Amino acid sequence: MRDKLTKQVFHITWPVLIEQLLFMLIGTADTFMLAHVSGAAVAAVGACNQVVTLVLLVFNMISGGTAVLIAQYLGAKRTGECARFTGASISVNFLVGILASALLIVFRHLIAVAMQLPPSVIGLTNAYMVIVGSTMFIQALLGAVSSVLRCNGFTRMTMLVSLGMNAVHIIGNYLFIYGAFGVPKLGVTGVAISTSVSRLLALAVMLGLMYRYVPYRVEWIDYLRVRGAALKQMLAIGIPSAGEPLAYDIAQLVMMSFMGIYGATVLATRVYAMNLMFYIATFGGALGFGTQIVVGHLCGAGRLHDAYVQVWKTLRLALCISVVIALSMAFTAHDLFRLFTTDRDVIRMGTHLLFIGIVLEPGRTFNLVIIQSMRAAGDVKFPVMMGILFPICMGIPLSYVLGVHLHMGLSGVWWTICMDEWCRAVIMSIRWRSRAWQSKVLVRPLDSVDVVPTA
Numbered sequence: 001m002r003d004k005l006t007k008q009v010f011h012i013t014w015p016v017l018i019e020q021l022l023f024m025l026i027g028t029a030d031t032f033m034l035a036h037v038s039g040a041a042v043a044a045v046g047a048c049n050q051v052v053t054l055v056l057l058v059f060n061m062i063s064g065g066t067a068v069l070i071a072q073y074l075g076a077k078r079t080g081e082c083a084r085f086t087g088a089s090i091s092v093n094f095l096v097g098i099l100a101s102a103l104l105i106v107f108r109h110l111i112a113v114a115m116q117l118p119p120s121v122i123g124l125t126n127a128y129m130v131i132v133g134s135t136m137f138i139q140a141l142l143g144a145v146s147s148v149l150r151c152n153g154f155t156r157m158t159m160l161v162s163l164g165m166n167a168v169h170i171i172g173n174y175l176f177i178y179g180a181f182g183v184p185k186l187g188v189t190g191v192a193i194s195t196s197v198s199r200l201l202a203l204a205v206m207l208g209l210m211y212r213y214v215p216y217r218v219e220w221i222d223y224l225r226v227r228g229a230a231l232k233q234m235l236a237i238g239i240p241s242a243g244e245p246l247a248y249d250i251a252q253l254v255m256m257s258f259m260g261i262y263g264a265t266v267l268a269t270r271v272y273a274m275n276l277m278f279y280i281a282t283f284g285g286a287l288g289f290g291t292q293i294v295v296g297h298l299c300g301a302g303r304l305h306d307a308y309v310q311v312w313k314t315l316r317l318a319l320c321i322s323v324v325i326a327l328s329m330a331f332t333a334h335d336l337f338r339l340f341t342t343d344r345d346v347i348r349m350g351t352h353l354l355f356i357g358i359v360l361e362p363g364r365t366f367n368l369v370i371i372q373s374m375r376a377a378g379d380v381k382f383p384v385m386m387g388i389l390f391p392i393c394m395g396i397p398l399s400y401v402l403g404v405h406l407h408m409g410l411s412g413v414w415w416t417i418c419m420d421e422w423c424r425a426v427i428m429s430i431r432w433r434s435r436a437w438q439s440k441v442l443v444r445p446l447d448s449v450d451v452v453p454t455a
Contacts, residue, residue: 009314013290015159016150020282022162029170030191031275033177035340037187039268042340044124044188046271047117050256052132052139054249055100059140062092063147065238068376070151071296072441086214087222088230090144097140104133115253116260121267124188131192138199145206151293152214161205169198240380244371244387251391251420255399255413262409269346270410273353276336280325280357284365287318288372296376299441311373311432315366322365323358330354353414360418366425370432379437386427390420 034041066089073081104111108129112122146158175183176190186193211218259266291314298307329336333351341347371383395416402412431437 009287009290009294009310011290012150012153012155012293013286015155016289017283017286019155019159019162020286021279022159022166025166025170029166029173030195031271032340033173034188034191037177039341039343040118040120040264041124041188042271043117043264043267044121045128045191046267046274047112047115047121047256048125048128048132050249050253051104051111051129052136054246054253055104055136056139056143057246057249058096058100059093059143060245061238062089062096062234063144063238064375065089065234065236066144067147067151068237068292068296068378069233070148071293071376072300072378074152074297074300082214083216083218083222084227084230085234086148086210086216086218088226089148089234090141090218091223091226092231092234093140093144094137097137100140101134101136104129104136108133114257116257117267118260118264121264128188128192131189131196135196135199138196138203142199142203142206145203145210148214149206149210150289151296153293154209154213155290157209157213158206161202161209164205165198165202168201169194172197237375237378237380240384243384247384247388248391251395251399254396255403255416258400258403259410259413265343265346266349266410268341269349269353270413272337272340272346273350273410276329276350276354277357277361280322280329280361281364281368283321283325284318284361284368287314287321288369290314291369292372292376295373299377304435304438304441307373307377308432308435308438311370315369318365318369319362322361326354326358326361330358349410352411356411356414356418360414360421363418363421363425367421367428370425370428374428374432374437377437378440379431380440382431382436383428386424390424394423395420 030045031042034045066085069085070082073085108126109122111129112125117125146161149155149158172194173191174180176186176194179185256267256270259270291311294310295307298304298310330351333354334347336354337347337350371387374380374383398419399413399416402408402416403410404412406412408415
């Protein structure tokens with residue numbers, strides 16, 4: 001039975017993994033192509049994307065809570081509840097997305113100044129944020145619809161849509177950055193245009209897939225009549241679930257502002273290194289997401305012990321993969337960074353960061369797998385408490401001491417992130433082993449009683 005569960009995790013995970021790798025490819029393509037424009041252009045898009053990531057976490061408060069509820073209701077064979085959660089998720093994300101778009105446009109310059117970006121970068125961030133910020137509501141809807149498809153098991157479909165979205169984006173980058181076929185060279189502005197157009201097309205396709213394949217029908221009334229009880233349930237999971245990555249991203253934003261004092265070269269190095277290291281985290285994140293869906297179904301069906309065992313099996317595999325990839329990247333770091341730049345200082349700094357990543361990435365993998373599994377079981381408050389305590393209370397002050405006061409620069413920031421990940425990894429492992437999460441399950445099956453083996 002457990003081998004069957006592992007196969008189910010892989011069946012869900014491999015399309016998610018490819019989808020996330022494709023999503024990462026967008027960022028890498030932006031960085032690679034913009035590196036031929038200037039380091040300031042790379043720093044500008046990297047800084048904007050840090051802000052955009054923070055906004056996306058707000059959208060995930062709704063879609064993430066919806067995914068957990070739908071997974072548990074599907075596991076309990078109570079599909080009648082799913083349509084109202086889907087409609088509410090899409091409607092609320094649309095409204096929040098409109099608000100986010102307005103705020104990003106109005107405060108784009110203030111945000112850039114607050115991040116202590118160099119003057120050569122600020123003008124480029126303003127140009128990028130006008131377009132990407134104004135279309136954030138599209139990303140909000142895309143996240144909601146893709147989340148619904150994935151928690152219903154249609155991960156292969158979302159993967160294929162992401163493949164098409166990447167193709168459109170990269171073609172757009174090529175046209176606007178290099179001026180191919182007589183298209184005007186727009187640099188950062190062109191990247192923003194191709195990003196927005198590719199997301200709009202992906203949204204249209206995913207909406208069509210949702211209506212054709214999900215095993216329940218979402219009616220217009222489900223969008224227009226958002227029930228307070230449904231919204232409360234989604235937010236009860238979504239707000240705490242988003243709290244942990246939100247705190248992490250806020251800490252990252254502050255740490256980046258510390259590095260702003262070192263200039264565009266250091267900021268560009270950070271973007272290059274983050275692009276490479278996110279590929280390592282993608283494997284742990286995909287396995288964590290696949291496990292989240294399976295754990296949600298198991299908890300909804302009352303099979304709590306199977307959920308407990310499955311997480312450890314997935315975690316062992318994820319750790320092996322992350323270590324192998326981290327070692328491979330570290331020992332080929334010079335060649336990897338030469339794909340982006342010939343600047344010796346950037347290559348030297350970036351190589352050092354990838355070697356720190358050998359220690360950092362296994363700790364990150366622990367958190368990606370276990371925290372997503374705890375979230376799927378309904379245990380959302382504890383990881384949030386730890387996710388706020390360590391990145392905010394320890395990460396920010398320690399990164400300032402190491403990175404600025406002791407003049408360690410990016411290395412100080414990376415060691416701070418490493419300590420944060422490992423402290424939380426140890427605590428989350430203890431929490432999962434204690435089985436305290438089993439009392440947090442939100443949905444009970446209609447035709448069975450929970451039986452939790454003591455073995």
